[in-house]
Amino acid sequence: MRTNLSRRKLRDPFVTKVEELSGQNLLVCYQCGKCSAGCPAVDEMDILPNQIIRFAQLGLKEELLASKAIWVCASCMTCNVRCPKGINIAEVIEAIRQILLRQRKDHVKVEELKPSERGDVPPIALISNFRKFTS
């Protein structure tokens, strides 16, 4: 993959917004990779949790907004409790999801779920899924 870095990207309002919504200082991360080492969802991820932080530091907005990884994270908080720098990685990923959801770019289309998908699962599953994946 070819990635272009630029001052423009570094200063993109996207970076500020991610920091603001997550309440995290992205530059604190020194890329030890502990978040990715313990993440139960890495098998399904195209960009690993530590890479998500790195991409966010560098303002690689398009890559992050198009990634599958942000929707595979279930906010289980394992990365947060293990980060030696005290960064809440789950909050950073939530911020990226929120940037999309606040533009009505839903990940789950409720009307497209089959009756069995909607009917067989308990309310707790539907409510949490819609809270996380729809606007």
Next chain:
Amino acid sequence: MKLSYFPGCTLKNHAKNFEDSALCALKTLDVTVQELERWNCCGTVFSLTTDDLIHHIAPVRNLIRTKQQGSDKLMTLCAMCFNTLKRSNERVKANQEDLDIINDFMYREEIKYEGDVEVLHLLEILKNDIKFETLAQKVSKPLKDLKVASYYGCYLVRPEEIAFDDAENPVIMDELMEVLGATAIDFPFKVECCGAYQTVDKPGVVADRTNQILTSAKKQGAELVVVSCPLCAFNLDHRQKETVAKFPEFKSMPVMYFTQLLAIALGCPEESLRLDLHYIDPKPILQEKGFI
């Protein structure tokens, strides 16, 4: 202490086995709990973005209801309710400005919330208030020879600020199982996420986790797994159907709520266990051990 009780969205339907068994056990222990008269869904997940106050309204409204029935302690059974209610409570307690905005939004409520309700989970009430020693004396049917693995999942133990046990190595449910006479089985996936709400749009991901978690528990010798979350229960029990389809070598095993084993040990009637709500029937193992 006067204890209010918050059931949440799933304990009146899919997880009725969780509620009925817990309430029967508490009655046997002479602990009175009063269900909130007008509770509303907590939202199931704590809002993680800094500016999103609207999703703290639902949790805080339940805390107002708690005060309205003259209580300052709110008991939860569901791990997700516990997490959401407690985290919202901690957020508004630490941010007066947030609390003022939320109170102002709910200006028609008779009372304001002042951060004066404590959110508790039944497990910590059993350990800290009722005490395991007292509980041990009330066990009428010890769970002899039953090997149980306790699965904690995410929201009882993470983040550390709201947890009542170690985030990496919680033992409270294992201790409870030993008090009830069972043999607690430790296993490495006890705090690994089950995939949670991915179960709606990515059930295959949940099948992977269920395979990993239950196979590990079984390998350590567990005969059944106990949980404290209706979403974990659904994923680990009902999603075994998808798990077997994806992993033909997977061996199914029963998954129960810790309160069902508590109710059995305290001599509650079988009706309170609602064993009909399980996908993998726990009756054979319970009958084999002579518990039902």
